[in-house]
Amino acid sequence: MNAPSLFGTVGVILQLLIVVALSPVLTGLMRQIRALLEGRAGSGIAQPWRDLRKLMRKQRTSPRGTTEVFRVAPLLLVATCLVVTAVAPFVTTASALDPVADLFAVVALLTLGTVALALAGLDTGTAFGGMGASRETTIIALVEPTMLVAIFALSVPVGSTNLAAIVTSGLDDPAQVFSPVSLLAAVALIVVIIAETGRLPVDNPSTHLELTMVHEAMVLEYSGPDLAMVELASSMRLTVFLGLLANLFVPWGIATSASPLLIAVGVLAFVVKVAFLGGCLAVGEVFLAKLRLFRVPELLAGSFVLGLLAVAASFFLA
Amino acid sequence: MLSLWRKIRAVGRVAEPEPPRPADPTTDGLPAAARELRGSVQIRHVDAGSCNGCEVEIGSAFGPVYDAERYGARLVASPRHADALLVTGVVTLNMAEPLRRTYQAVPDPKLVVAVGDCACNCGVFGNAYGVAGAVHDVVPVDLKIAGCPPRPEAIVDAVRRLTGR
Numbered sequence: 001m002n003a004p005s006l007f008g009t010v011g012v013i014l015q016l017l018i019v020v021a022l023s024p025v026l027t028g029l030m031r032q033i034r035a036l037l038e039g040r041a042g043s044g045i046a047q048p049w050r051d052l053r054k055l056m057r058k059q060r061t062s063p064r065g066t067t068e069v070f071r072v073a074p075l076l077l078v079a080t081c082l083v084v085t086a087v088a089p090f091v092t093t094a095s096a097l098d099p100v101a102d103l104f105a106v107v108a109l110l111t112l113g114t115v116a117l118a119l120a121g122l123d124t125g126t127a128f129g130g131m132g133a134s135r136e137t138t139i140i141a142l143v144e145p146t147m148l149v150a151i152f153a154l155s156v157p158v159g160s161t162n163l164a165a166i167v168t169s170g171l172d173d174p175a176q177v178f179s180p181v182s183l184l185a186a187v188a189l190i191v192v193i194i195a196e197t198g199r200l201p202v203d204n205p206s207t208h209l210e211l212t213m214v215h216e217a218m219v220l221e222y223s224g225p226d227l228a229m230v231e232l233a234s235s236m237r238l239t240v241f242l243g244l245l246a247n248l249f250v251p252w253g254i255a256t257s258a259s260p261l262l263i264a265v266g267v268l269a270f271v272v273k274v275a276f277l278g279g280c281l282a283v284g285e286v287f288l289a290k291l292r293l294f295r296v297p298e299l300l301a302g303s304f305v306l307g308l309l310a311v312a313a314s315f316f317l318a
Numbered sequence: 319m320l321s322l323w324r325k326i327r328a329v330g331r332v333a334e335p336e337p338p339r340p341a342d343p344t345t346d347g348l349p350a351a352a353r354e355l356r357g358s359v360q361i362r363h364v365d366a367g368s369c370n371g372c373e374v375e376i377g378s379a380f381g382p383v384y385d386a387e388r389y390g391a392r393l394v395a396s397p398r399h400a401d402a403l404l405v406t407g408v409v410t411l412n413m414a415e416p417l418r419r420t421y422q423a424v425p426d427p428k429l430v431v432a433v434g435d436c437a438c439n440c441g442v443f444g445n446a447y448g449v450a451g452a453v454h455d456v457v458p459v460d461l462k463i464a465g466c467p468p469r470p471e472a473i474v475d476a477v478r479r480l481t482g483r
Contacts, residue, residue, distance in 0.1 A: 035385075035387070035388075036331075037326055038382055039326075039329055039330065039331050039332035039333060039382045040331075040332075040333050040382045040385045040387065040388065041331070041333040041336070041385050041388040042385075042387070042388060043387050043388050043389070043390055044388075047358065047390060050356070050357045050358040050390060051358045051360070051392075053356070053358070054354075054355050054356065054357075054358040054401070057354060058401070058425045058426070058427070059425035059426040059427075060425070061398060061423075061425045063398075207395070208393055208394070208395045209395075210395060213395070216395060220395065220396040220398065220399075221396070221398055222398060222399075223398040223399065223425040224425050227398070227399060286322075286326070287319050287322055287323075
């Protein structure tokens with residue numbers, strides 16, 4: 001696209017502010033929906049922010065025997081999320097950092113965060129940390145190719161792996177969004193997002209049982225501000241993935257030019273789309289039990305096949 | 319799935335209405351730690367040698383009916399994530415050291431709640447064989463909940479004093 005403009009810079013700042021401020025609220029909203037369906041009263045959608053505020057004030061502990069890997073991981077996790085938030089087309093397609101918003105770069109950045117956390121889990125030397133890391137690596141090894149292939153299927157008709165270009169072409173030509181390619185890729189991507197963000201039926205985010213944990217098992221040793229960063233990053237990842245899903249398959253509403261009204265509509269559309277997807281995810285989780293760990297690769301392999309079919313279809317139907 | 323949805327519709331809300339707020343946490347002798355938490359308390363439960371009566375009551379205090387989570391409390395899986403320890407049972411010789419280590423693993427500011435008569439003053443176990451003492455003999459206790467076992471209302475009341483909500 002064009003050289004970095006004022007519009008692009010405003011878009012980047014807006015995206016960062018919205019995702020950082022509202023991603024804990026999204027987590028709170030999903031917990032609240034779940035609580036209401038379980039007949040509970042629920043702790044309110046602002047509870048994750050209260051938790052983060054308290055964690056920031058707590059003492060930072062560093063378990064004996066841990067190295068820099070353990071200390072750097074939360075920073076790296078948050079940093080990769082922030083970079084992806086800044087470059088991805090959420091509110092506007094004309095981000096000032098547009099060249100970075102490449103499909104491969106974004107997926108690699110998100111993987112970098114996961115790998116950093118898996119290494120930190122190993123670094124603690126505890127049984128559960130290593131177990132969580134090995135499970136996460138099993139999942140990530142199947143998730144990453146699926147995610148690449150699914151988004152790649154969308155990029156074939158566009159002829160570019162730039163995310164903003166994919167979204168813009170979806171806006172220009174709605175026939176691309178309502179195609180079998182798009183449907184196959186959407187299903188593959190939804191399964192992958194559920195696995196990657198540690199939701200049911202792959203991982204239970206509210207479990208207290210160490211033996212069933214995946215994501216939680218890796219962060220058992222974090223405390224205080226480090227834990228706050230890990231929690232913030234995990235809600236930001238959920239927002240980022242849902243935002244990508246929303247804008248790749250339902251691109252309408254995103255701001256394409258520099259009018260304040262269009263930007264306001266872009267912000268509103270992004271918030272509504274992500275909140276709707278999060279709500280659907282929360283409602284769906286009430287009806288699901290956790291899958292046995294050995295069945296998870298079958299689920300993910302199925303979604304990889306769908307992604308592969310999407311790529312094949314995008315070549316043959318083009 | 320449809321039958322589950324019908325069940326959700328038919329049962330509706332099972333949480334009891336919120337009881338009146340307990341005494342102001344700033345005036346009833348809780349340490350300053352409770353004030354710094356402000357509406358969010360993560361709790362690690364430690365069974366130091368309990369008969370599991372108190373566990374059942376804690377389970378129902380955090381269940382849908384009493385729903386202690388609505389006041390901002392949450393049970394967590396690691397003492398590193400915790401602000402408060404919920405200790406049940408008389409401290410047995412084998413659990414004295416694990417309890418001490420768990421207490422050390424909790425980052426400051428931290429609180430300890432002794433749940434049930436055994437945790438408060440050894441209860442029926444008194445000076446029995448294998449008993450190291452009550453919880454306050456091993457780690458400093460900030461709040462005691464009496465009862466054998468304490469009712470879920472009493473546990474919820476204590477939790478609300480910690481969260482201040």
